[in-house]
Amino acid sequence: MTKLLQLNEVHKQYGQDTKALTNVNFTVNSGEFVSIIGPSGAGKSTLLRCINRMIDSSSGDIVFDGQNVNRLKKSELKQLRTRIGMIFQHYNLVERLSVIENVLHGRLGYKSTFAGILGLYSEQEKRQAYAILQMLGLEKQIYKRCDQLSGGQKQRVGIARALIQDPKLLLCDEPIASLDPNASQTIMEHLRSICSSMGITVLVNLHQVDVALKYSDRIIGVNKGEIVYDGLPAGVGPEELQLIYGSRLTEYMSADGGSQYAG
Numbered sequence: 001m002t003k004l005l006q007l008n009e010v011h012k013q014y015g016q017d018t019k020a021l022t023n024v025n026f027t028v029n030s031g032e033f034v035s036i037i038g039p040s041g042a043g044k045s046t047l048l049r050c051i052n053r054m055i056d057s058s059s060g061d062i063v064f065d066g067q068n069v070n071r072l073k074k075s076e077l078k079q080l081r082t083r084i085g086m087i088f089q090h091y092n093l094v095e096r097l098s099v100i101e102n103v104l105h106g107r108l109g110y111k112s113t114f115a116g117i118l119g120l121y122s123e124q125e126k127r128q129a130y131a132i133l134q135m136l137g138l139e140k141q142i143y144k145r146c147d148q149l150s151g152g153q154k155q156r157v158g159i160a161r162a163l164i165q166d167p168k169l170l171l172c173d174e175p176i177a178s179l180d181p182n183a184s185q186t187i188m189e190h191l192r193s194i195c196s197s198m199g200i201t202v203l204v205n206l207h208q209v210d211v212a213l214k215y216s217d218r219i220i221g222v223n224k225g226e227i228v229y230d231g232l233p234a235g236v237g238p239e240e241l242q243l244i245y246g247s248r249l250t251e252y253m254s255a256d257g258g259s260q261y262a263g
């Protein structure tokens with residue numbers, strides 16, 4: 001197994017008093033599907049955003065694909081971000097643009113500012129965008145404006161935009177938190193298959209415990225900025241859930257399932 005990502009003694013403090021991450025240590029191997037779970041405010045988003053330097057950690061090392069992320073200069077950071085795709089709860093699409101235009105935006109990290117502003121994309125890039133959209137079941141929507149899509153379709157556009165970067169790692173920050181159960185299932189199945197068949201490593205923050213347990217190879221449980229569980233989904237029982245969520249566990253079960261984990 002190849003080590004893709006390693007966090008060593010990572011801390012993040014906002015201002016004087018908010019310790020969002022305390023002594024976070026873990027390693028992710030290539031091809032793993034890892035879910036990060038924990039109550040609201042536990043530090044899950046902060047953790048993901050420190051990995052691609054959307055947020056700077058306060059101390060510690062984050063090594064991705066052999067590079068210490070915290071030491072990269074601006075130009076190196078742009079290059080790093082082409083290898084890390086990010087998927088957001090609220091999709092972060094340009095709503096007035098078409099599906100294909102949004103997907104092609106995923107190539108901007110490879111272009112000069114000039115080519116990017118002019119929207120100069122090669123035939124190869126357009127073909128790749130089409131193939132990815134087809135794989136995600138959006139081939140009929142490619143010229144539709146994104147503001148005409150459902151939430152689930154928008155999230156698939158977000159996934160397509162990340163995939164066209166040719167990433168080694170996908171960071172997914174609450175990708176299903178705004179979706180209904182059917183759309184959530186579709187998105188989770190796509191993410192799982194992107195990991196299994198394309199070999200892309202997936203690190204996903206999830207609110208719903210049962211969804212995390214169903215789709216992941218591994219679970220990282222976070223409480224108040226500290227990792228309190230790191231292991232197989234099968235090892236997550238009532239005691240571990242108590243450790244991760246305390247008394248708030250029932251808030252984190254999907255409406256249609258998961259009662260077997262409530263202890």
Ligand SMILES: Nc1ncnc2c1ncn2[C@@H]1O[C@H](COP(=O)(O)OP(=O)(O)OP(=O)(O)O)[C@@H](O)[C@H]1O
Nearest residue numbers: 014018019020038039040041042043044045046047
């Ligand atoms: N920009 C910021 N400035 C100050 N404090 C922040 C900032 N962003 C997050 N925090 C605080 O850091 C802690 C961790 O927040 P974070 O958003 O990472 O948690 P989370 O587990 O992702 O929560 P949620 O599930 O609600 O999104 C919280 O106490 C939060 O209030």
